[in-house]
Amino acid sequence: MIKHELSTEEIIKDAAKKVFLEKGFGNTTTRDIAEHASSNIALVNYYFRSKEKLFQEIFRECFADTFAPIARILNDDLPLEAKIYKFVDQMIELLKSDPMLPMFVFSEMRGENSKIGSLMAEMHPKENRFLLQLEEEAAKGNIRKTNFDQIELSLMSMVIFPFISMNMIKMKQNLTTEEFYRFMDERKKAIPEMILTYLRHRG
């Protein structure tokens, strides 16, 4: 197994991501980051100019890591059922591999979103094949007619929220991280089943 040697810059960036995701911008100090990188504060600024710039770079990546897969899968050319199963499966795998990601992204976006603004514009203007697809299926009479924005939001909620409330769930249900992940794996079936059962039984 070839171990790719990480540059100092990469080490610092990885450390920064770890600390920012764990504690958020406001609770993170430059010294925190330097220590986690076994480095020093001067090097952090040498490579990234400032805490703010370093944060922006990491936030931008995390934002993309979160929303790019969503857009990609929802715009896939797949039948509805397969798409929903794939979406839930892949998102849960992603979030298991980076469980702090959504809490970080959404918490840094609160308050009259100073930090973002631009990111949204670059990211999301692409058309939404998923909503179109739902409309088509409804037109064909395969699923019920309803406000599909609500369906999409519920899908996102059921996938993402458990990771946002991970600590609460783990404490309430007394779960180890492993057990929590198994609980999430169960959702790969439970969520699509709920969505599809609802869609297929017209009101």
Add this chain to the structure above:
Amino acid sequence: MIKHELSTEEIIKDAAKKVFLEKGFGNTTTRDIAEHASSNIALVNYYFRSKEKLFQEIFRECFADTFAPIARILNDDLPLEAKIYKFVDQMIELLKSDPMLPMFVFSEMRGENSKIGSLMAEMHPKENRFLLQLEEEAAKGNIRKTNFDQIELSLMSMVIFPFISMNMIKMKQNLTTEEFYRFMDERKKAIPEMILTYLRHRG
């Protein structure tokens, strides 16, 4: 209309809640709070001893404001369908009146939850009538058998997550706050319908 005169202590606490909820502990300064209260930093510490103590007091209240209604309604003595409708309705009304509440509570609970720990213990050990009720209905054959922890989590997710991602939703769908709240009101029907449709169509 009688205008109850607020004490300095109350003014400062209200200001602190506003700022903490908007920016989180780490991004809030004592001076922030003092300014929002049209007061000064010495008074903040005069009444609350420290930023940390003031925060703890507010977090404790917010934690209760979030989870007490959940426990109360889910333990209500109501038939399943009525309970689910009531739960969604009341939670959405609560969150509309305090939309930053869940983001605040969950974001301050992340990382190996230093600040909480104790709160969980005081709060949640009460039995969960909702899960028992689901088991009963399943035993009677009225709803499908499944892991009801997943149902409960999905219910929470669909109610709470939209407020956590409020800014994202407002930007993506170009909504004013009023429009966003109308979108949330729609969920008072959409969410119970989805849950109940799923439960009533056994697999």
Add this chain to the structure above:
DNA sequence: AAATATTTTAAACAAATGTTTAAATTTTTT
């Protein structure tokens, strides 16, 4: 009304924090 307690203000302090400087070390280029 005098004495006492409480509240408020302005200023100061100490520690923490983001950033920079300048020298030392290492790496790369000539």
Add this chain to the structure above:
DNA sequence: AAAAAATTTAAACATTTGTTTAAAATATTT
């Protein structure tokens, strides 16, 4: 090998920030 460039280190700097002090103003009690 010498020169130049890039990286690393330790220290210092300037702000910001949480907290405290001491005096002034106000309210309460005697």
